Amino acid sequence: MATLDAAATFESLVPSRFTTLNFPNPSHSTTTTRHHLYSPLLRVAVLDSPSRSTINNNSPKIAAMLVPIHRETDWTFSTEAGHLQLLLNLPEISRLILIGNLPIDPRPTIYNKPPPIDQINQSIIKESLRPLLFALCPKSVFNSGLPEIQFLGYEDDVIRSVTVVRERVSEEEVEVFRRMPNLVQTQMRIVPKRGSHVNGDLGSMSLGDFEFELDTVSLVQPYFAPMVAILSLVGSCLEETIRGGFRPKALCLGVGGGALLTFLNEQLGFEVVGVEADEVALSVARKYFGLQDGKYVRVCVGDGIEFIGKLAGQVRKLNSDYLGDFSVDNGCWLGNADRLDDKFDVIMVDLDSSDVGMGTMAPPLEFVEKSVLRDARLVLSEHGILVINMIPPNRSFYELLVHEFREFFSELYEIDVGNGENFVLVATATAIRSASSDTENSFLTKLKLLCATRYAVGGHITKF
Template sequence: MAVSPELERLQHVEPSRFVAFSFPNPLLHDASSPYGDGAGFLRVAVLDSPLRPPPAPAPRTAAMLVPAGRHRDWIFSTRAGHLHLLLSSQPQCHLSRLVLVGPELTAPSPRGVVSCAAARPDPDPAHARLLPLLLALCPRAAFGGNAIPDVPLLSFHDDLLRIAPVKVATGPVVGEMVVEDVAVDCTPHPVELRRRLRFKRTPFLVQTQVRLVRRSSPGDSCLLEALDEVAGGSLQPEVGGELVQPYLQAMASGLAVIAPSMDESFRLGDKPRCLCAGIGGGALLMSIRMGLQCDVLGIEADDVVLDVARSHFGLVEDEFLQVRVGDAIQTIQDFARKGEHDMNFRAIMVDLDSCDPICGVSAPPLEMTQESVLLAARTILHRNGALILNVIPPAADGTFYKGLIDVLRRVFSELYEISVGNGENFILVATASPVETILSDGSGSFLTELRTLSGGFLEHITRI
């Protein structure tokens, strides 16, 4: 049998091993198949966890059917996406191995696909048809005591109703990226159309997400159909308004800690200067420039990302919003070394991710957590300024978050935390000087404008 060499290799769990192969479709002509009758062969991808499993009688294996129409999505077609699926299921399942089953990647994918984000058990009748294959893919140790292991079939659900790819580009730093328009289920609120940017190296991480609005508004009944229009001609990004992504809302909320300092700048007739390390599609920059009237400098490592931000997300540079191509961490160190007077930032906002090929997505990069880099950041801050960090602790390193907090405490005066509530992102706010109070009466002040951008996160800032 053609697959036997692969099966031989898979008899034992080997951390981070990834194997993909074609297999005759046992769901062909079966009513339980989500892929119709056209797929004679399936793509079977097997990934072993990079994490050391907890003590258990036997390694656990689970499987997932790729949602119909999503097989070419990087979430399901790349090792990086597969790894995120496996790691996101760990708190419930403690998996040693995750098997993805779906159409071969050469199968066509429609322009607009309806999606079926958590993994959860699904009593799909296809499970019985796939069970012989799934048992054959279990490691030998799973059959201890002549027991037949349970191989649950997990399902993937998200809030997307439709996806329409807009542009695929490749940058010299981030690699392949995709701009796509999506219809999002916002129950109990109406469906929203959004444009988002994703990188292939981190397919689960939405780099930027903004609302789409019609150039003319014929009515909500045509919202879904608008995504299928050629080039999305009737849609345009909403620029400078309320932030859509919760973690960006939380990052903006971090400015509340230094609201008196921001107000002081306005009273002096100045616009508060903010340095944004990492731009993506530019939603955060445009919101704090237009919504908060700040003077913004953005640093982005990849010039193609900047081109995409300008052409598809409404990023517009002007006297008070400037962008540079370069390494943001090196730029912070260069500013500190030169001691330039105009580098007196009220806020430094760091939204940089680090994709470890073994452990998945994390943020910020390890380099940003070094004491010398944090000292450089404090050097270029206003005396009443703050460093605001988007943090995604690595799944394989339980000490990362505590270590980052410890080094921030050594360098800065006070430390605050905002939990995004998604189980992944945390926002840390480190101040250069003590803060007497936050969230005082903000009537007519900077806080009033900040509340319109940042949802309800201002109420969830805690000192640590």
Template structure:
């Protein structure tokens, strides 16, 4: 009886096998090979396969038996940066810290690939058969130390999961600082037929698995085109339909936690708002500009945003609804250079010297938000960049804050030392340091808040309209989860 499992008609063509004989930290090798599989067209349907092999850059004990794993590239995502770039491969590997070598296998499309992706269910029986028939390809990619000469090495297949059910590329751009990046409209997995979750997202090629910015996505349907459909695929088919980003509601978890940090300044800010004075915020890192728009629209702030890449600012304006106005000032420049140049001007102002100039308001800030990440994918995703998380930088930021102000930093720690050092430096400069654990999403993501004086609202004041507004905009449990770092 013939086997139900597909037998390759010829061997896979591989590069020099000596390249794979040992784990070489950080080594990345990609190659193509003829697809000799015949009965797996549901998953690997192109005549040429692309194989990418990445060894973890993390040092391993010489006596430790390396762990080898493989992953199939989801159909129609072959050109997604997550799967066709070294930086994307690295980010996937960092999600599996015990894996020494990760092997990606996918179709090699003869073109740039579709700009639309739709999640499709995979037959688990079909996938299991495919994994078995890929053994002749995977076996030579195992290092010698992991092979038992009496049996074939086993290669567990990992599953790639994210939250996208449907995605379409709105714009593919390139900036002088961040490099290539995408604006995407996305429908999230889950939701019922009457309530699909739609998002507009910003994603950088240098860190493709990280969503840099996202906002609610609203469809605008012509008046005469009534529809009960809420899924993105159906809505896009309606003639003259449009989609706009709505930053009035925060959907990025770390932004909600950052806004919660304003609870430390409610006693100072509320009376000033009542007198007609806008509180002031400095945002280092703009991305899609969602945080800036939210602060100005919902919380009456005058906001100054600093972004290193002018093309990213253009994308924020065109695709995320960020508009420069009397309440929002946009500066193109390096964040560290900007605050260093701004600090002496503050000193001049305090000593009654009138020379300030430029487009930056002169008063100190009630809140400084830092939402910057590292541009180096080889050490994993981290925020803020190592060069920013230094005591001199924090001292400069302190000089820009009002005496009752708050410094709010989005922190993603690549290791425990990074976080503990950052907190130690802040505690030496500020009165108190607090944090919120952002939770699921990016591993190690916390929002750290540093204050200069004990200004937290204790509930003994009269009605605080700013606090009431703040509590109406973010979930109650977020405020309750603020932790004092002792």
């Protein structure tokens, strides 16, 4: 922890420098603001932009953000990597200062989003923090008098959260959770059940007045809609599969809450196999997120990369020797004796790096090794596609990955999701052939109805 005795630390901007300190709450005795900044000491975190062009700007811009109450232990607000993600979405800001209450440990079991701060209290809070913020500004911002420090708000979709599972974990896992606490990894939308509300004025009702159910049509994660919409590239082939009396097959590496698997199965008629390394996550997905195993949805506990390798080994062996049922040794049945050439029409990869030092990087480095890419290509059908959620640490690293993919796949496409973080990389087993018209293709028609609007917001396709 730093103190303001080392004020010289903040006089200059240094790319990627991160500093945290505890500071007496200047508004602690002001009862009108105790509902937000209530702890006697505040946690203050200061991060300078990693961009030298932003740092070397003659008129650097400084911004401050109040950490949402009871969200102090979230990964976004309590870690350097989370702070960086906020700053990367603010390309013109040279220094971002987060100010919040000291974290409460453990986090409350139930979180309810507090009401917004009214204008009077906002003014009181900003005025009380002005001396602190001026002390944290670099000298260069005072060249033209007192600087104007921009206060930023933070909004997301979280209205209420309830902790449903607390698990005992190993020492290694505890360290991961310390570095990436309360990171939201999967989301599903919930909607009131029809007719579940009580009689009365809707405007005066609370969440407790409704019963909710999962909305399996909505794709909440920002990269899910582009991942699904990209199936339009092989829409003609998928339509032929369906007209031939078969279901298209999808392999999903990384299950999370199961939203993507459920959507592919229920909305688009896919036969889906999912692989998830975290057995607890699967248990939560089945109990709370609506993931259901069945004839056309099968989920395995295991390492996705090892699974691809074993599956490729089975395919190689099938090329020379009939084995009967198409399976791997972790008990997940994958095919049947009637389709010896059974492969996947699409592989969707949503895997994060287990190396917490890499921050929110996806996929893990192990996935883009040549042997894994070779195996992935082998288990794709003739016109299959590999679809990957990418969070690259930098652009040069991403370009290197693209170079590796070219060795094994025919064509590459990219979708910039538009959130400043995710890209969807698509690799095709063979060259994409021209699609039939929408009027002839029921699969494409359905895909457009489900994804077109969200996909248009998400970004555009670029062919490498």
